[in-house]
Amino acid sequence: MTVHSRPIAAIVMGPSGVGKTTTAKGIAERLGWVFAEADEFHPKANIDKMSAGIPLNDEDRAPWLRLIRDWITREAEAGRSVVVTCSALKKAYRDVLREADADVRFIELDAPIEVIGERMARRKGHYMPASLLKSQYETLEPLLPEEAGSVVSVEASPEKVIAAAIAALQQG
Numbered sequence: 001m002t003v004h005s006r007p008i009a010a011i012v013m014g015p016s017g018v019g020k021t022t023t024a025k026g027i028a029e030r031l032g033w034v035f036a037e038a039d040e041f042h043p044k045a046n047i048d049k050m051s052a053g054i055p056l057n058d059e060d061r062a063p064w065l066r067l068i069r070d071w072i073t074r075e076a077e078a079g080r081s082v083v084v085t086c087s088a089l090k091k092a093y094r095d096v097l098r099e100a101d102a103d104v105r106f107i108e109l110d111a112p113i114e115v116i117g118e119r120m121a122r123r124k125g126h127y128m129p130a131s132l133l134k135s136q137y138e139t140l141e142p143l144l145p146e147e148a149g150s151v152v153s154v155e156a157s158p159e160k161v162i163a164a165a166i167a168a169l170q171q172g
Contacts, residue, residue, distance in 0.1 A: 007081040008033075009072045009102040010169055011149075013088035014109035015136035017116040019154045019161060020085035023109060026162035027169070028083040034075055038086035041067045055135045058092075065096040072100035089139045094147065105172075106149030107165045113137050115155060 010033070012024040021037060028035035039047075046060050068086060075082045081102075088094045088106065098104045117133055143149045150168035154161050 005103075007076040007079060007102050008169070009076065009081070009097075009100055009104045010083045010107060010165075011088055011094075011097055011104065012083065012085050012107045012109060012165070013094075014154075015087060015089065015113075015116060015140060016133060017119050018109040018111060019119075019158065020087075020109060022158050023107070023152075023154075023161050023165055024083045024085045026158065027107075027165055030162065030166060031081070031083075031169075033081040033083050036068075036071065036082060036084045038064075038068050038084055041071070055139075058090075061093060062096075065093055069097050069100045072097070072102050072104070076100065076102035087136065089136060090141045091144065091147070094143075098148075104148065105169060106143055106147060107168060108143045108149060108151045109154045109161070110142075110151050111154045 010024075010027060012020045012027070014020060024037075025035055027033065042050075042064050046056055046064060049056060049060065065086075068084060072082060072084065086093075086097065088097060094106060113133065143151060150165075150171075152161060152164045152168060156164070
């Protein structure tokens with residue numbers, strides 16, 4: 001892997017159900033980086049809102065994104081690279097995360113909504129209801145060419161998705 005002047009923050013992004021947690025944990029384990037689940041940064045009011053089937057708005061997300069950004073900066077200042085799951089559906093959200101004092105890169109996990117809807121229907125114990133998936137896909141602004149990151153299809157096995165994400169990170 002290329003030597004970097006500052007720690008990397010790999011943000012595994014995409015709508016609910018694409019496999020952000022599985023992919024991010026796999027990356028963190030293989031690379032020895034710190035893992036964080038962005039959902040754990042949500043205030044209780046956001047979780048209550050989503051649990052009630054109400055999509056979050058930009059005002060709800062702003063303090064959450066700043067908390068994630070600041071955590072990334074603290075980890076980077078300590079010399080640690082991190083892998084974070086975060087929907088990061090809009091470029092404006094990614095812009096906030098890019099303010100972190102780290103080499104911030106995005107891995108956008110991608111699959112057709114039908115594939116993800118089937119996965120979510122089988123998922124148990126998650127506060128994000130499948131009913132909000134459509135709103136997430138409508139909100140999603142895919143990575144732009146000028147954004148540091150890569151798009152990885154999740155229509156392969158989790159092991160192949162993790163390997164593709166690591167390869168993308170290694171390419172810089």
